[in-house]
Amino acid sequence: MASDPQQLAVAAPAAEAPAWRARYVQGSFRGASFSSEQREGVGGRRVALNELPFRDEPVGEDLGRRAREWTIDCFVIGPDYMDRRDALIDALEAFGPGTYVDPWTGKQQQVFCEDFRYSESTDEGGMARFTIAFRESGVDKPITSSIDTAALSQATAAEIGGALPGDFANRFSIDKAASFVEEAATGLVDAAAIAAELSAASSGGLGQALRSFESGLRLIPGGAASLLRAPLALGQAIVGLVAAVAALAPNPRARLRTVEPLARFGADFDAAPRTTPARVRQADNQDAFVHLVRAAACAELVDAVADIRWSNQGDATATRDRIAAILDAHAIEAADAGEDLRADQFDALRTALARDIGARSAGLARGYRYTPRATEPSLVIAQRLHGFGRTMESQADAIVAMNGVRHPGFVPGGAALDIVADAAASGVRYG
Structure with a gap:
């Protein structure tokens, strides 16, 4: 008797890296970077619902899409976490909308920071955790002076x-x-x-x-x-x-x-x-x-x-x-x-x-200083400070340019370096 095809064993598919990880990047706001744990998003339509007298069915009017909102749970970590914590706080409290790089999509959006909370403890030394509420600003880019x-x-x-x-x-x-x-x-x-x-x-x-x-x-x-x-x-x-x-x-x-x-x-x-x-x-x-x-x-x-x-x-x-x-x-x-x-x-x-x-x-995130213990490549320092991701190479280039390093493979140890919060997110050139 022929076997039921629905009962036949099906070979398990080969393990593949989830597509979302390929798109995942380090998040940042106004160039101040952070590592993300999870996020929640809120969206929908703005609806005015009219309930008229002597009528059983309401009449709804679509007034357009509502502003999107995101709540991000993230953290900064490392021996220099206090400098990175302060840079992120300065960015969150700065006036007006700023550029938010979404970690899950890599897209850049203009948002307001409506609220944030952060915590740190001796149990998790070297780390500060943040919960940040962002709201879509509807502005294509930050307002800048028209004067050159x-x-x-x-x-x-x-x-x-x-x-x-x-x-x-x-x-x-x-x-x-x-x-x-x-x-x-x-x-x-x-x-x-x-x-x-x-x-x-x-x-x-x-x-x-x-x-x-x-x-x-x-x-x-x-x-x-x-x-x-x-x-x-x-x-x-x-x-x-x-x-x-x-x-x-x-x-x-x-x-x-x-x-x-x-x-x-x-x-x-x-x-x-x-x-x-x-x-x-x-x-x-x-x-x-x-x-x-x-x-x-x-x-x-x-x-x-x-x-x-x-x-x-x-x-x-x-x-x-x-x-x-x-x-x-x-x-x-x-x-x-x-x-x-x-x-x-x-x-x-x-x-x-x-x-x-x-x-x-105006509106740029504050940088910080970091002193490597030994001479090592700029790419290693960038990976240690900011993790793997699309911005790692641009961060390494920024370290070389900002500090006048003669060779990117040999950044001198024991000397304080000026570190850019997030070179790729800020879109800057180093002259």
Whole structure:
């Protein structure tokens, strides 16, 4: 008798990885990442139900889809969990909607954080658990300023840099001056050339930028005798030399490191005594020359900052504070000397810097610092901090770019690293 086909044994299918795991990514909000355990979603339609007199059946009106809501149970874990906990709290409490990366689908959506709770205990040391309620915002992207603050910052820097040679020419002169006044002025030119050469040596420039710098460097000391008698040409040459030094750097962050020493030019100079008319002329020349180099370098710093794409508030704030401290010091020194025009120049640069960084870093998650115990690849560090997933490689690239690591396979141990909360989610480029 033939067997009933419905009673025949059926071979068990080969075990396969569930499709959902292939789509699973690390969740994040405003770039602050977290590991997810479960979520609940709420959706539906907005219905106005009208129950009319003397009518048994109600009349419903569909008013459209209701806003979707999600409740996420997640956690942050690791030796640096406190920094990651604080970064997530800052992101959840920030004003306005933010970008939420859904762990189960990888989709990015604009949501409000309506409520969150977190807990931590000594039983689960190194971990903070969160329960977060998100609500769909209906906004395609976060509201941003329509003002291009980076362009305004660079325009301010260009305007101030362009006015420097003319102002210098009105203050600098060796005409009919004693020989020691000319010798002192020559020494200033030589000192600027040496400072520029030392700054350029740290940038490793190549190609046309390097040839331009070398051409300008040869002009300064070699043509000092003629340039000293043409202050406008000398001012233009010095401003051009500072710009050439900045152009050698391969990216905006390297430009900051290269130009910052020039922004402090003359800090170790002895003040010239103002005991005779000749000495007064020498002191005025030194004062004008030092300001020329410093102001040109400060304008380059502000211009470079405008080209940096910020990834977290901590990095942006630290850079702002460091450059603003230089500008503040020069502005105070100029104001104390009665040089209101110079003080206004540094104040304008500082204002442009703060406005630009504040506008372009608003809403970003705060970064944190992590110190690896041993030298190891950036990919290993990214996996340890953020786990496996689509963002792991971008996190490794961010570690290299943010910390100036020479080789991604050998991140030095024992040195603190700046860590980006979630590079892929924030969609930033590292310049």
